[in-house]
Amino acid sequence: MRIAQSNTKCIEFVFEVSDSGVGIPKEKQKFVFENYVQVNEAKSGQEATGLGLGIVQSLVRLIGGEIGIMDKPWGERGTCFRFNAYFSSEPNENGDKEVRSFYEFAESELQQLSNTRVLPSVEWSSQVILFIQNDERGRIIKHFMENHGIKVFVVKDHRELCSHLRRIREGKLSLCYHSSSGHSDSSTPRAQKSCPKSKDIPLSSMDGRMNSPRNTSSFNLILIDTSSSAIQVIHEVLREFRREIGFMHSRVVWMKKCGTQSIEVEDLDDSTDVIVSKPLHGSRLNQILKLLPEYGGLMHSTKQDLTISNSNNTTSDFTLRGCDGLHTQRPMIGKRVLVAEDNLVQQMVTKQVLSKLGAEVDSCQTGAKAVELVSNGLKNRAKPPYAYIFMDCKMEGMDGFEASRHIREEEQKYGVHVPIIALTSHVVEDVTELIKEAGMDHYLSKPLKREQLLDAIELLKHLVG
Amino acid sequence: MEVVQLQRSFLEYTSSLFQEGFLDAQFSQLQQLQDESNPQFVMEVVTLFFEDTERLLNDLTTALDQSNVDFKKVDAHVHQLKGSSSSIGAQRVTNVCIPFRNTCEEQNIQGCLRCLQLVKQEYFLVKNKLEALFRLEQQIVAAGGVIPMVE
Numbered sequence: 001m002r003i004a005q006s007n008t009k010c011i012e013f014v015f016e017v018s019d020s021g022v023g024i025p026k027e028k029q030k031f032v033f034e035n036y037v038q039v040n041e042a043k044s045g046q047e048a049t050g051l052g053l054g055i056v057q058s059l060v061r062l063i064g065g066e067i068g069i070m071d072k073p074w075g076e077r078g079t080c081f082r083f084n085a086y087f088s089s090e091p092n093e094n095g096d097k098e099v100r101s102f103y104e105f106a107e108s109e110l111q112q113l114s115n116t117r118v119l120p121s122v123e124w125s126s127q128v129i130l131f132i133q134n135d136e137r138g139r140i141i142k143h144f145m146e147n148h149g150i151k152v153f154v155v156k157d158h159r160e161l162c163s164h165l166r167r168i169r170e171g172k173l174s175l176c177y178h179s180s181s182g183h184s185d186s187s188t189p190r191a192q193k194s195c196p197k198s199k200d201i202p203l204s205s206m207d208g209r210m211n212s213p214r215n216t217s218s219f220n221l222i223l224i225d226t227s228s229s230a231i232q233v234i235h236e237v238l239r240e241f242r243r244e245i246g247f248m249h250s251r252v253v254w255m256k257k258c259g260t261q262s263i264e265v266e267d268l269d270d271s272t273d274v275i276v277s278k279p280l281h282g283s284r285l286n287q288i289l290k291l292l293p294e295y296g297g298l299m300h301s302t303k304q305d306l307t308i309s310n311s312n313n314t315t316s317d318f319t320l321r322g323c324d325g326l327h328t329q330r331p332m333i334g335k336r337v338l339v340a341e342d343n344l345v346q347q348m349v350t351k352q353v354l355s356k357l358g359a360e361v362d363s364c365q366t367g368a369k370a371v372e373l374v375s376n377g378l379k380n381r382a383k384p385p386y387a388y389i390f391m392d393c394k395m396e397g398m399d400g401f402e403a404s405r406h407i408r409e410e411e412q413k414y415g416v417h418v419p420i421i422a423l424t425s426h427v428v429e430d431v432t433e434l435i436k437e438a439g440m441d442h443y444l445s446k447p448l449k450r451e452q453l454l455d456a457i458e459l460l461k462h463l464v465g
Numbered sequence: 466m467e468v469v470q471l472q473r474s475f476l477e478y479t480s481s482l483f484q485e486g487f488l489d490a491q492f493s494q495l496q497q498l499q500d501e502s503n504p505q506f507v508m509e510v511v512t513l514f515f516e517d518t519e520r521l522l523n524d525l526t527t528a529l530d531q532s533n534v535d536f537k538k539v540d541a542h543v544h545q546l547k548g549s550s551s552s553i554g555a556q557r558v559t560n561v562c563i564p565f566r567n568t569c570e571e572q573n574i575q576g577c578l579r580c581l582q583l584v585k586q587e588y589f590l591v592k593n594k595l596e597a598l599f600r601l602e603q604q605i606v607a608a609g610g611v612i613p614m615v616e
Binding site (some may be wrong): 450 | 506548553
């Protein structure tokens with residue numbers, strides 16, 4: 001859809017609807033809008049009356065426009081209908097404002113996709129590598145991306161994919177070789193081993209890729225159809241590729257059949273992997289586009305809670321990673337934490353919440369043990385042994401408050417401060433004073449929830465190195 | 466076709482457990498915590514809950530059987546039970562723990578005994594339900610299907 005023209009009284013919109021179906025023969029095109037005419041009358045069991053397009057044409061004419069069938073580029077399947085329509089603005093002040101703001105909104109939405117320079121200091125040059133079973137869908141995706149100025153390479157099988165990735169790696173490696181950091185290309189022999197011999201892709205398609213100027217950063221968005229039988233091989237190839245290219249320069253989108261669990265895609269490496277349901281249409285395509293750096297795709301942002309895209313949901317968003325299809329960003333990766341909790345069931349749940357966020361979790365059941373672990377940790381390394389301590393308030397023997405007090409005393413000797421988050425099942429008002437007095441930094445109520453935990457981590461960011 | 470029927474039964478059964486209040490949102494949280502790196506998580510936590518609760522129920526029975534009941538101790542046990550049941554979403558068990566703690570505070574022995582009775586009832590009910598659910602899951606997997614996610 002686009003806005004063809006506008007003035008203060010009237011706006012013209014042009015709508016194009018393109019499908020990838022069987023198409024309408026040229027000689028029949030002028031008849032299809034006539035009532036009761038159907039292109040294919042012979043199909044049994046069909047309930048169509050042949051009135052649909054006639055009704056559409058009438059409606060379009062009623063709103064002042066006209067509808068027609070557009071020629072599709074040679075080789076493309078399907079039909080493309082185009083119609084325009086005029087919408088007049090209200091003659092009153094509010095109406096004008098509404099129309100204007102709608103127009104501004106629509107324009108900004110359309111502009112947003114063409115706006116580049118999200119990272120002004122780095123020029124991004126992205127390419128999309130598409131591995132998809134359905135040719136027509138592949139053509140549509142390619143067309144869409146190229147309309148937005150993104151280069152697309154469609155690969156037919158896993159060997160072509162492999163070969164293409166190898167060329168990118170070599171291109172990148174040669175860039176590195178010429179740069180001041182002077183990396184050597186010792187990885188090439190490894191790359192050869194993981195890829196079977198493949199047929200050649202014309203290098204001309206790679207022109208410009210390898211000769212990018214030094215301050216251009218390249219980005220590869222790889223779209224993989226998981227219904228391929230070679231999915232395991234592809235998985236390994238991609239793992240290898242990303243290890244060499246680096247996670248800042250590539251991202252993988254796994255396309256799965258709508259409604260299925262993607263358990264056939266085992267252990268996705270990267271927390272930035274995206275899973276999307278097929279078919280890749282409309283809003284899903286837009287969101288894939290937004291993964292590209294030119295369109296605002298920021299890697300490793302802390303909170304991207306998106307839900308699965310499938311026919312059950314009204315929102316068409318993505319899932320990041322995970323075979324169960326649920327969001328699993330790992331903001332605590334590389335962090336070691338301690339959970340002091342005497343109730344083993346609660347402890348197990350708390351530990352899993354933390355593990356899923358990427359943390360390494362130590363645990364204990366008493367306040368005394370917590371103090372011991374922290375003290376020993378400090379003695380051994382003289383720096384914080386844990387990024388965070390999750391301390392149950394109520395424990396047998398030494399409770400969480402007392403344990404925290406002891407920990408604070410120990411820490412003083414080393415000049416460190418480990419953030420302690422109190423875990424409480426009590427009503428918050430009752431324990432706030434106690435929490436503060438004990439020197440704890442924050443509290444969370446049990447059972448521990450991912451969201452609240454992430455908020456707490458965010459709040460305490462200034463305390464962690 | 467059998468797989469589809471099993472999956473449908475599974476979804477219907479799970480829904481009914483939520484609707485009847487046996488399970489609450491926390492149970493869904495557990496299901497969401499399960500992943501390929503911890504594929505048996507729900508079953509493990511629930512099994513631990515069963516073991517833990519049966520021990521607590523025994524302790525409670527003993528404690529309330531004493532000639533001189535230590536209500537503080539009884540309360541401590543109930544507190545534990547409340548914590549673990551709420552962390553797996555066994556809502557009806559958690560709900561009985563609330564009046565149970567009140568009867569402890571009031572040092573009301575009859576009240577406590579009645580609550581113990583109720584909590585045992587609710588526990589065995591939810592235990593049966595969860596075991597039935599796990600059996601359904603196993604049947605689905607054995608028939609080659611995948612366990613559907615409940616919204």
